[in-house]
Amino acid sequence: MTDTTLIADRMDNLGDETAFKVGDDIRRAEENGLDVIRLNLGEPDFSSPENINAVAIENIRMGNANYCDPQGIMPLRESIARYVHKTRQVEIDPDQVVVTSGGKPPIGYSVLTYVNAGDEVIYPNPGFPIYESWIRYVNAVPRPLTLREDKNFRFDIEDLKPLISRKTKLIILNSPSNPTGGMLTQDDLDAIADLAARNAHPHFRILSDEVYEKIIFDSREHISILSNPRVTEHTILMNSHSKTYAMTGWRIGYAVLPTIEEARLFRQWNINTCSCVPPFIQAAAQQAIDDPANDTEVAQMTQQFETRRDAVIQALNEIPGICCMTPGGAFYAFPNISGICQALGILEHYERLREQGLNPIQPASMFQLFLIYHHGVATVDRSSFGSLFCENEHYIRLSLASDLDTLEEGVRRIGAASSDTEGWAQFKQDYKDLICQ
Ligand SMILES: Cc1ncc(COP(=O)(O)O)c(C=O)c1O
Structure with missing residues (x-):
């Protein structure tokens, strides 16, 4: 592109989701003759339940396919309000609910609605990359909250304290977490609520991303910060049908806002972007929540994820150079591969390239590419889950959705x-262009 005035400056700040971009590497590796095992995408390998499909099909047949209420059809909003009340013990008016095209819009809408340039936003690191993307897009100040492996990928309260100040406008939480599978405890949530209520901006908001709320192992229960009365009136709950009901391609999710006025603003975002979520999808989404048969389907899917988790974590931990925490929820493994990076000489190679004044990708990213191009297995590297403070963090993410x-x-x-030291030596010769940016 030659004309530098074509693209608006703010596009420099918009991030990406590498789990999708890995597709280009997979294609290239396959063109080179490898069969690639795809452990990169966070998408359940199950089909949406038949009773949900049937409602969508029937609604299309009935002609329920016109524009509808931009905020979401009332019967679905009522179902969501009942569900949230039942599971979080908080009274919700259906007018506080906004139906969105999946779980991503509430992230962007929250940042765009509440955060001015220069305001500070706290978010989990490593975390879902779309948080950082939006924070940077609006020129807010990113305040990554480190999730610590030695705390099962929970945060340390001493790390959180200095981050929260009057400049803190938004705090993003995600439990169970993508990519770590870590889960926050009641004490963690209470500590956040307490610190935020005392020290954050008087009009702070918490965005609680609970898209993995049903995919929890070892008979544990999901806890939502929305239920904490200190912050209920500050919390936006966001959820999605994508993971819970294996409906990733349907694009349906929702946000529950602290007030009806704020929900009207999210409605306005829908009007300005997608107009509305298709009404036949919304009818099916209501069926998903209301029919108890789906609870059984979700429990069976989760059981399968748990069985896979047990097998994969054990097998990973048997590999010299890998140390992998057991995730409590979601469907990812997030092994620490420092030992491999050391043993193969990746760390040394990285340092040497830097000494030469080059700009190499992170060691974990080198190993992730080596895995695709030499061993035919696609994963996602650590730096895809937050580009700040990922130096010296050597992890990859595997999805258990196979x-x-x-x-x-x-x-x-x-x-x-x-x-495979020989393979690595060959790879770093053949793929120099990928290793240095
Ligand atoms: C933590 C988290 N939040 C939100 C989303 C977005 O969900 P959806 O696919 O419904 O937009 C994802 C998807 O991977 C996720 O992992």
């Missing part, structure tokens, strides 16, 4: 790569 045989083969290939 059958056990595929997962076992993927982990076997990672094991093979972990000691």
Whole structure:
């Protein structure tokens, strides 16, 4: 592109989601003759339940396919309000609910609605990349809150304290977490609520991203910060059908706002972007929530994720150079690969490139590319989950959304790569262009 005035300056700040971009590397590797096992995408490998599909089809047949209320059809908003009341013990007016095209819009809408340039936003690090993308897009000040491996990827309260000040306008939480599978405890949530209520901006908001609320292992219960009375009136709950009901491509989610006035603003965002979520999708989304048969389907899916988790975490931890925490929820493994980066000489190579004044990608990113191009297994690197403070953090994310045989083969290939010094030497010669930016 030659004309530098074509694209608006603010586009420099808009981020990306590498889990999608890995597709280009997979294609190139496959063109080179590899069969690539895809452990990169966070998408359940199950189909949406038949009773939900049937309602969508029936509604299309009935002609329920015109524009509808931009805020979401009332019967669905009523179902959501009832559900949130039942699970969080908070009275919700359906007019506080806004139906959105999946779980991503509430993230962007929240940042755009509440955050001015220069305001500070706290968000989990590592975390879902769309948080940082929006924060930077509006020129807010990113305040990443470190999730610590030695705390099962919860945060340390001593890390949080200095981040919260009168400049804190928005605090983003995500439990269970993508990419770590870590879960915040009642004490963690209470500590956040207490610190925020005392020290944050008087009109702070908490955006609680609970899209993995149903995918929780070891018979644990989901806890929502919305239920904490100190911050109920400051909290935006966001959720999505994508993971819970295996409906990623349907694009349906929702936000529950602290007030009806704020919900009107989110409605206005819908009007300015998608107009409305298709009404036949909304009818099906209501069926998903209301029909108890779906609770059984979701429980069965979660059970399968748990079985896979047990097998994968054990197999990963048997690979020399890998240490992997057991995730409490979501469907990812987030192994620490420092030992592999050390053993293969990736850390040394990284340092040498820097000494030469080059701008190499992170060591974990090098290993992630090595996995795709030499061993045919696609994962996602640490720096895809927050670009700030990812230096010296050597992790990759594997999605558990594949059958056990595929997962076992993927982990076997990672094991093979972990000691493939010859392959690594070849890779760093052949793919110099990918290793340095
Ligand atoms: C933590 C988190 N929040 C939000 C989303 C977005 O969900 P949706 O696909 O419904 O837009 C995802 C999707 O991967 C996610 O992992």
